Amino acid sequence: MSFDTKAARKFLSSDFMDFCIRLGLVVVGVVACVEVFAPFLPIMLWGVILAISLYPVFGALRGRTGWGAGSAASLIVILGILLLGVPTVLLGSSFATHIFDVIGNFDAQTVTVGLPDPSVKEWPLVGEKVYEAWSQAHADLPGYIESLQPQLGNFSKAALRSAASTAGTLLFFFGALIIAGIMMAYGESGNAAMARIFSRMVGHQxxxxxxxxxxxxxxxxxxxxxxxxxxxxxxxxxxxxxxxxxxxxxxxxxxxxxxxxxxxxxxxxxxxxxxxxxxxxxxxxxxxxxxxxxxxxxxxxxxxxxxxxxxxxxxxxxxxxxxxxxxxxxxxxxxxxxxxxxxxxxxxxxxxxVDEAPAGEGAESAEAETFTDGTPQ
The missing domain is CATH 1.20.1440 (de novo design (two linked rop proteins))
Structure with missing residues (x-):
């Protein structure tokens, strides 16, 4: 029976084209999915991290109260927002009030700086400079502040940028916490799905x-x-x-x-x-x-x-x-x-x-135990 070379080439060529087309479609689909999901990746990733971290608390709350998954997850999200949001708002309000008071006192020229203690000079590395700046502020505070105007201007701009970034980060975290609550509510099915994914990737063992x-x-x-x-x-x-x-x-x-x-x-x-x-x-x-x-x-x-x-x-x-x-x-x-x-x-x-024995190593070990110097034990 002769081997048909032409038919074999045609078969291989057809299969190779099918493979390339399918691979190309898979790559296009994966890239499209990544592009669509990319804007949501950071907040979803934080949601997963928070859900995994808070899940033991979620389970303990359900065990003690007998609530449903949705109710327990909602309570954790509300408590998280309150525990983070309320102190942040109070801290920001207190800081803003303090700043306004300081500005008002400066305008009224009622702010004074006490004379520094001579021991300040003995501070390592920065003692002399701190003592000198402190003394200038004590002698003429308005003039000292006027000399720092360029640095204060840059500092105020950096502070505003930092405040805006902090507010954005806080809102981002609240969104991630809400996503974590949803994930915890569906935690059992999500955990089973992740287990199947890991088993599919690296095997059931x-x-x-x-x-x-x-x-x-x-x-x-x-x-x-x-x-x-x-x-x-x-x-x-x-x-x-x-x-x-x-x-x-x-x-x-x-x-x-x-x-x-x-x-x-x-x-x-x-x-x-x-x-x-x-x-x-x-x-x-x-x-x-x-x-x-x-x-x-x-x-x-x-x-x-x-x-x-x-x-x-x-x-x-x-x-x-x-x-x-x-x-x-x-x-x-x-x-x-x-x-x-x-x-x-x-x-x-x-x-x-490293711990996995290569194929055949077990048999060789058993044979080595049976025969030493070519003689049976």
């Missing part, structure tokens, strides 16, 4: 494990990064209020932000200690106690983070932390979660590949 790692990693980062930053901001905020430091709430918010950015809270607590000793009117004993408190609270993340980050996840804590930091550098705050998930899943896949 590894799929459930990677799905679990992804979920636990997001929650771990939420508690180990955002949760630790919130606890540290709360501790230092209480300390700022006890010490009588101005704008204690605003400073606590700054601590929260730099904590999420993985910067040390000592960037805020050390200036607070300097203010305490240079300007504060408390006794030496109170200053010592508050200084110890600020130092301990400033280092609290070094104790809390190893306890909470990576908790419940089979992946080592340094892998989660490196993924979170690398993701944040590349993609901002959302990269904290995405980077940690990607590196954790990659680590798990790599280690499962």
């Amino acid at each position: 590894r799929g459930p494990g990677l799905h679990t790692i992804t979920t636990l990693t997001v929650r771990s980062v939420a508690t180990g990064v955002v949760g630790v930053a919130f606890i540290q901001a709360l501790l230092l905020g209480v300390g700022f209020m006890m010490a009588g430091i101005p704008a204690a709430g605003l400073l606590a918010l700054v601590v929260l932000v730099i904590g999420i950015l993985q910067l040390p809270a000592l960037l805020v607590s050390i200036p607070a200690i300097a203010y305490l000793w240079g300007v504060g009117d408390s006794s030496t004993l109170v200053n010592v106690l508050l200084t110890v408190y600020f130092i301990v609270a400033g280092f609290a993340d070094n104790v809390l983070k190893p306890m909470l980050l990576g908790r419940g996840v089979s992946v080592p804590m340094p892998v989660v932390l490196i993924g979170a930091l690398g993701g944040m550098i590349g993609a901002g705050i959302v990269g904290l979660f995405v980077g940690a998930v990607i590196l954790s899943v990659g680590y798990e896949l790599f280690m499962s590949w």
Whole structure:
């Protein structure tokens, strides 16, 4: 029986054309879907992160109250908006009122700056400059402010841009929280769908494990990064209020932000200690106690983070932390979660590949145990 070369070429040519056409249609469809979904990707991604992080609270609330999924999710969304929105509005209103009062006092020329303490000169690095500027403000405050007009103008523009950006970010977060509430209400079906997707991507043996790692990693980062930053901001905020430091709430918010950015809270607590000793009117004993408190609270993340980050996840804590930091550098705050998930899943896949015995290795090991030096055991 002779091989028909012409028929084989025709068959291969026809199949190849069909494959190229189908592949092209698939690529066009994927690109079109990505283009349509791209504007909604950031808020949807944050919605998924919030839904995964808050789902244990959602489940506990349903278990204790017996409410339906919609009612429990709605309550969490409303509480989240109130807990974030009300303090933000109060803080903004207080800050605006303070600014208007300061402007009115400047116009009435009733603002005075006290004489700096000579110990300010002894502050490391900046003591001399701070003492000199402070002394100028004490001697002639209007003239000193007039000399700072270019810097103040740039600062005011930056402050307005920052305020607009903060308001936009807050509205964005509220939208993501509403989306998270909808996802939590349909959490069971969504969880089953994600499990099927993971099983389809990496197989039925590894799929459930990677799905679990992804979920636990997001929650771990939420508690180990955002949760630790919130606890540290709360501790230092209480300390700022006890010490009588101005704008204690605003400073606590700054601590929260730099904590999420993985910067040390000592960037805020050390200036607070300097203010305490240079300007504060408390006794030496109170200053010592508050200084110890600020130092301990400033280092609290070094104790809390190893306890909470990576908790419940089979992946080592340094892998989660490196993924979170690398993701944040590349993609901002959302990269904290995405980077940690990607590196954790990659680590798990790599280690499962390392631990998996190649085909035939088991038989060779058994044969090696049976024969040593060519003689049966």
